[in-house]
Amino acid sequence: MKAKSDAVCLSCGTRVIMRAGTCYKCFSARVSQRTCDLCHLDIRVGQDITWDRRGNKWEAHTSCWLNSSPEARERIIRKQQQSTLQKLASEKYKEWEQKQERKIEIPTFSESEPESEPEVDVDFPEVTPSEDKEVIPPGINIEMENEDEEPSTTFIPPKPITLKKCITFYDSVYLMIQARIHAYIYGPAGCGKSHIVEQASHAYGLSFSSISLNVQTMPSMLLGFLDMKGDYQSTDFRRIYENGGVFLIDEMDNASGNLLTTLNSALANRFLQFPDGFVRMHQDCVVIATGNTTGRGKTAQYISRQTLDAATLDRFVYLSHTYDEQLERSLAEGTNHLEEKTTGKVEFVLCLDSFKRIQFQKAISKIRANAEKHKLSVIVSYRPTVTGCKLLNHYDRDTLLEMLVFKGTDADTKLKLMEGVY
Secondary structure: OOOOOOOOOOOOOOOOOEEOOEEHHHHHHHOOOOEOOOOOOEOOOOOOEEEOOOOOOOEEEHHHHHHOOHHHHHHHHHHHHHHHHHHHHHHHHHHHHHHHHOOOOOOOOOOOOOOOOOOOOOOOOOOOOOOOOOOOOOOOEEEOOOOOOOOEEEOOOOOOOOOOOOOOHHHHHHHHHHHOOOEEEEOOOOOOHHHHHHHHHHHHOOOEEEEEOOOOOOOHHHHOEEOOOOOEEOOHHHHHHHHOEEEEEEOHHHOOHHHHHHHHHHHHHOEEEEOOEEEEOOOOEEEEEEEOOOOEOOOOOOOOOOEOOHHHHHOOEEEEOOOOHHHHHHHHHOOOOHHHHOOOOOOOOOOOOHHHHHHHHHHHHHHHHHHHHHOOOOOOOOHHHHHHHHOOOOOOHHHHHHHHHHOOOOHHHHHHHOOOOO
């Protein structure tokens, strides 16, 4: 929000409303790690920002502030009021804690003076710490009946907070199986992609089977066939597709286009015509594919890999994996810690926050418009929106965009797709 002012920015010399001696653009470049209080996304370098020029308590993207409702603006103002009160409560508790640590000396009284208890200035009730438990500082509860009145505070013990652990690659594979999301894992040869999928499927309790593809693999290897007697010869893919389980497609970037077209139809429509009849996909069926490339053609190391069709790339969530030095050291020592990493210690939690889901959908829509504007060979369908909204509790926005939209594209393509995406 630009506005004329008598002040001059110390960095660029413009006459605008300033903060900390600089204009909003220079200030945004210095605080690129801050978060917008409206959309909860990172404030990136050079983005227009709006802040509280009276108390410097909140910050937001200018576009988010202009498009937000009065209720949303009032919410962040109240949030900062709560933060201020919590800071004051913390300072008061520190003073009280220091008084508790002091030794209270009881004065001696003469016979002429009446005996009385010493007066001790203590603002908080006395707390006796136990040997096993730590003393938890009192929390703060804000009650505001009217907007014009000052908020009243009540000190109560806060609830324990459980921090969410960082999502590792092993947890990501287990999450994909829990959420029933088809994934494509790419990485160098021999880094354990197929074995990790097998361990994760066993940890979750689903049946497992696999197939390795090449350019001569026929669709009948997946669909089965009718023999000379007219009897149907089934396959592991048919069994898992109909009854549930994890099916691993190894070396998918080395398969023919005809086979992948059949696979696309099976995953997208959730039904398929087999030689013996029509079959619907089981709700517990998960297809995990692996490859050595991102599916965008051969590389210097893997010269025989095929370029996957854009429709095939759109069916899968992309996960990148490489060599794990810690696992390699354990293998050299004769111990295998891979099973411990894939025992399923992470639990999938569906994101139900409508505000986060809408903000992610707006980002996907803007990326789709940029792809059409620059005529890029990137498909941005409804699948990134639907899948991304499920996983917002486990990944940040940039990681989800890499998994669902970018999928190994080059840096220039990413910059074009992210134009105007906050």
